Amino acid sequence: MGRIGRSFQLVGQAYRILMKDKELMVLPLISGTIILAVVASFALGFGITASTVERHGPEMYLPVFVMYVATYAIGIFFQAAVVAGATERMRGGDPTVGSALAAASRRLGAILMWAVVAGTVGVLIRAIQDRVGFVGKIIIGLFGAAWSLATFFIVPVLVLEDRPTGESFTRSVSVFKKTWGETVVGGTSLGIAAACAWVTLIAVTGLTGYLGNIVVAMTVFGAGAISLMIFFSALQGVYVASLYRYATEGHTTSGFDGQLLEQAFVPKKR
Numbered sequence: 001m002g003r004i005g006r007s008f009q010l011v012g013q014a015y016r017i018l019m020k021d022k023e024l025m026v027l028p029l030i031s032g033t034i035i036l037a038v039v040a041s042f043a044l045g046f047g048i049t050a051s052t053v054e055r056h057g058p059e060m061y062l063p064v065f066v067m068y069v070a071t072y073a074i075g076i077f078f079q080a081a082v083v084a085g086a087t088e089r090m091r092g093g094d095p096t097v098g099s100a101l102a103a104a105s106r107r108l109g110a111i112l113m114w115a116v117v118a119g120t121v122g123v124l125i126r127a128i129q130d131r132v133g134f135v136g137k138i139i140i141g142l143f144g145a146a147w148s149l150a151t152f153f154i155v156p157v158l159v160l161e162d163r164p165t166g167e168s169f170t171r172s173v174s175v176f177k178k179t180w181g182e183t184v185v186g187g188t189s190l191g192i193a194a195a196c197a198w199v200t201l202i203a204v205t206g207l208t209g210y211l212g213n214i215v216v217a218m219t220v221f222g223a224g225a226i227s228l229m230i231f232f233s234a235l236q237g238v239y240v241a242s243l244y245r246y247a248t249e250g251h252t253t254s255g256f257d258g259q260l261l262e263q264a265f266v267p268k269k270r
Contacts, residue, residue: 011189014239017089023097024085028233029226031078035071042067061123068122073115080104080111080159082237083244087160090245103159110158113165121147152176152187155237156244175247190239194232201228 018024042063085100093099104111129140153172157163163171201224209217 011193011235011239014235014242017086017242018235018238021085021089021095024082024095024100024237025230025234026097027078027081027085027100028230031074031233032226032229034074038070038074039067061127064126065119065123069115069119072118072122073112076111076115076118076155076158077104077108079155079233079237080107082234083156083241084159086238086241087156087245090242107159110163110165110168114154114158114168117165117169118151149176153240153244153247156241160244175244178247190232190236194228197228197232201225 081097081100081104084103085095085097088095088099088103125140125144129137132140150173151169153175154168157168157171157175161168161171201221205217205221205224208220
């Protein structure tokens with residue numbers, strides 16, 4: 001079985017685990033709602049848009065930075081709650097929204113500290129992208145990709161381990177190198193699955209609109225888009241939590257094929 005095939009099976013098994021605790025999907029919904037409210041408040045209060053910094057210059061860095069930190073903190077907190085809930089299930093428990101939020105709340109300080117770090121990096125990347133040429137944008141894009149890989153396991157480290165911010169980052173890098181090396185298949189499989197779901201939604205919306213009912217078509221698209229974002233966000237949390245637990249504890253999760261998990265970890269070539 002190829003890497004992509006194994007990864008799709010792992011995603012399918014993550015789905016079955018998520019279906020045991022459907023209430024965890026409430027967490028991305030709450031997160032998205034709060035983030036939208038925060039972004040809207042900054043847009044109305046400071047006039048922040050996608051091109052704000054480019055048009056207004058350095059004086060907008062502070063409000064943009066605060067917005068980045070706020071949105072990162074909210075997103076990481078609720079993603080940490082999903083990871084905590086999934087881990088509780090995989091350890092034989094029966095998680096609830098309350099228990100997941102409580103686990104994330106116990107690590108709120110570490111989450112806020114990391115949000116400041118992530119917000120700083122985000123603002124710096126944005127500021128540099130606004131001021132460099134085409135080649136510079138490519139370089140910054142590669143740096144952003146490397147940053148994403150280095151922090152792939154940062155959320156489970158933050159919520160499941162008692163480490164300071166700097167150690168949490170190095171721990172995430174260490175787990176990534178130890179288990180996946182230079183190859184990340186699971187994220188690609190989730191991306192492909194999400195793309196297929198979005199294409200299906202767009203096709204259904206287009207067909208509905210073609211049949212003449214624009215209001216129904218827009219309603220279908222809106223409801224479908226929200227559902228897909230919530231579902232795949234929760235599924236990502238379960239998937240990452242599962243791989244992290246196996247990588248750090250060596251346990252095969254109930255509902256997961258141990259051989260598939262072992263094959264999913266591609267050692268780094270020397």
